[in-house]
Amino acid sequence: MIEDARRLPQDSLIEADLAIIGAGAAGITLARELAGTNIAVCLLESGGLDFEQDIQNLYRGENGGRWYFPLDTCRLRYFGGSTNHWGGWCRPLMPIDFEARDWIPHSGWPITRADLDPYYRRAQVLTETGPFRYDATGFWEETLHTKMVPFSCGLITTTFFQYSPPTRFGTRYRKDIEDAPNVRALLHASVTEIETDASGSTVTGLRATTLAGPTFRVRARRYVLATGAIENPRLLLLSNRTNPAGVGNAHDLVGRYFMEHPHIPGVANLVMPWPEAFHAIYTQHLLLADNIVHSAMIPTDALLRRERLQHAVFTIGVMGVYDAKNLAAPAPADEERARDIFELQRDLGAPRATDHPPAGYNDWPPAGALGASCVLGCACEQAPNPDSRVTLAEESDALGLRRARLDWRITETDKLSLNRILHALAEELGALGLGRLHPTLSDDSIWPAEVLGGYHHMGTTRMADSPQHGVVNADCRVHGVDNLYIAGSSVFTTSGASNPTLTIVALALRLADHLREQPS
Ligand SMILES: Cc1cc2nc3c(=O)[nH]c(=O)nc-3n(C[C@H](O)[C@H](O)[C@H](O)COP(=O)(O)OP(=O)(O)OC[C@H]3O[C@@H](n4cnc5c(N)ncnc54)[C@H](O)[C@@H]3O)c2cc1C
Numbered sequence: 001m002i003e004d005a006r007r008l009p010q011d012s013l014i015e016a017d018l019a020i021i022g023a024g025a026a027g028i029t030l031a032r033e034l035a036g037t038n039i040a041v042c043l044l045e046s047g048g049l050d051f052e053q054d055i056q057n058l059y060r061g062e063n064g065g066r067w068y069f070p071l072d073t074c075r076l077r078y079f080g081g082s083t084n085h086w087g088g089w090c091r092p093l094m095p096i097d098f099e100a101r102d103w104i105p106h107s108g109w110p111i112t113r114a115d116l117d118p119y120y121r122r123a124q125v126l127t128e129t130g131p132f133r134y135d136a137t138g139f140w141e142e143t144l145h146t147k148m149v150p151f152s153c154g155l156i157t158t159t160f161f162q163y164s165p166p167t168r169f170g171t172r173y174r175k176d177i178e179d180a181p182n183v184r185a186l187l188h189a190s191v192t193e194i195e196t197d198a199s200g201s202t203v204t205g206l207r208a209t210t211l212a213g214p215t216f217r218v219r220a221r222r223y224v225l226a227t228g229a230i231e232n233p234r235l236l237l238l239s240n241r242t243n244p245a246g247v248g249n250a251h252d253l254v255g256r257y258f259m260e261h262p263h264i265p266g267v268a269n270l271v272m273p274w275p276e277a278f279h280a281i282y283t284q285h286l287l288l289a290d291n292i293v294h295s296a297m298i299p300t301d302a303l304l305r306r307e308r309l310q311h312a313v314f315t316i317g318v319m320g321v322y323d324a325k326n327l328a329a330p331a332p333a334d335e336e337r338a339r340d341i342f343e344l345q346r347d348l349g350a351p352r353a354t355d356h357p358p359a360g361y362n363d364w365p366p367a368g369a370l371g372a373s374c375v376l377g378c379a380c381e382q383a384p385n386p387d388s389r390v391t392l393a394e395e396s397d398a399l400g401l402r403r404a405r406l407d408w409r410i411t412e413t414d415k416l417s418l419n420r421i422l423h424a425l426a427e428e429l430g431a432l433g434l435g436r437l438h439p440t441l442s443d444d445s446i447w448p449a450e451v452l453g454g455y456h457h458m459g460t461t462r463m464a465d466s467p468q469h470g471v472v473n474a475d476c477r478v479h480g481v482d483n484l485y486i487a488g489s490s491v492f493t494t495s496g497a498s499n500p501t502l503t504i505v506a507l508a509l510r511l512a513d514h515l516r517e518q519p520s
Helices: 025-033 053-059 113-126 137-144 174-179 231-238 275-283 301-307 334-348 412-431 446-450 501-517
Strands: 002-004 012-021 041-044 061-063 156-163 183-187 190-196 203-209 215-225 263-272 286-288 292-299 312-323 369-380 389-396 402-407 436-439 484-486
Touching: 002 174, 012 025, 012 183, 025 041, 025 174, 025 501, 041 215, 061 389, 113 501, 137 156, 137 292, 156 412, 174 183, 190 215, 190 231, 215 231, 215 501, 231 389, 231 402, 263 412, 292 301, 292 412, 301 412, 312 412, 369 412, 412 436
Parallel strands: 002 183, 012 041, 012 215, 041 183, 061 402, 215 484
Antiparallel strands: 156 292, 190 203, 203 215, 263 369, 263 436, 286 292, 292 312, 312 369, 389 402
């Protein structure tokens, strides 16, 4: 059942077994999983079924650190949440991402990739992606009748992204929520405070409101906070009536360890003087199955361990050709030829980009072309950093609540790690004779201008076994609070270099199992 909270009488009390705050990927997955059980669920969503500017304005915030997207443009506040405009790129975290790596401070989840595997499989279905095969080069080579680049130095390997259509969780699963007899979804219901008992160890209720009133309360036996990784800490910090530090914040960890995946669209240019090299790289590019599969390049675990690096993923982007008539010099030896093309590229600025070549790429580059080039993009892992954080701004929103303030930081080790992996990639491609890789990151000053986030907000209520190191435990329950859970990427301990939503959905499915198995 879906209702509009604006029709509730003032000061209503809604009672349920489980209250879920937020109907994005995490909240909808959870409510849908519990549909048809004997758990009475109340799903509270701040927005309506469509975008409304005055509700979206509640997401405005401050950026106090390095440049970041305005906080009201990098997420959406209505039923379905940010899946209303996500890109659909899916990839699970790698097993090594869950490990405590002694070279990455604060790394190490209390769960392993194997714990999540069964849930990843189910998340594939909800995100409408293909088989749970991400690193199986042979499988995809066979399925797609193609060959991946045969990396041979043990430094770089192939991985795959799969694209969700992209699934808009609000539209795709709305009927499931409407039809569920035990789920009561309330739209236009903004939770403004999580109330606890005097000790702060039990949540006693939620205060909620609509923009123009009424205000009302929700009482449940258990609660799940699922409002995204900027809003989850904001709501915990705002709920400071009993404890000035906020709920679940005994160790001053709420809001800390904010992570993004720094994205650098033109991290390197790959110059390929030979059409065969271009073809080899192109087959590594965009592959089509029933669902779209996109290959990418990542460091091997061996390289990460040996050189104590953080993860990164590289994709092949815009392609360009070098026209023979632009080069007057006689054909030099291959090595020189590569250098000449490289210099030409440098002199001419960016290579002449064409559209992605069509499926019949054998006709491309066109006759007479001297070579081809492509631009590599990357997304990389940040080491968890307590100073990279979400706090409360001084300014308040239309509900009288202090807005979020983000201070996103990137550290020197984040940068050095990426540089090293780029050189490893150059080594692998060079060994195969596929061309010359020219990283654009040789100068540190490139970073501030070109690094964007990927709209991936992570880490602000991190998972750890002990309350000294994390906000939630391995079950996603807030340390020190017996009936409050958190869903979403705020619980990520580390970020890997994989887009977060598949993992968010997998974790929500796992939390649903936990709540079902342990009725309070
Ligand atoms: C442009 C863009 C492209 C992206 N592309 C990708 C991609 O390709 N791959 C990928 O993996 N990820 C991508 N993402 C990220 C992805 O959208 C998020 O990871 C995912 O939607 C997060 O799910 P969530 O349920 O945790 O939070 P959200 O989807 O943000 O949902 C939170 C919900 O909580 C509600 N809410 C907030 N505050 C309150 C309150 N006080 N009371 C009640 N309700 C509240 C909101 O209205 C919202 O519906 C992209 C994001 C953007 C913005």
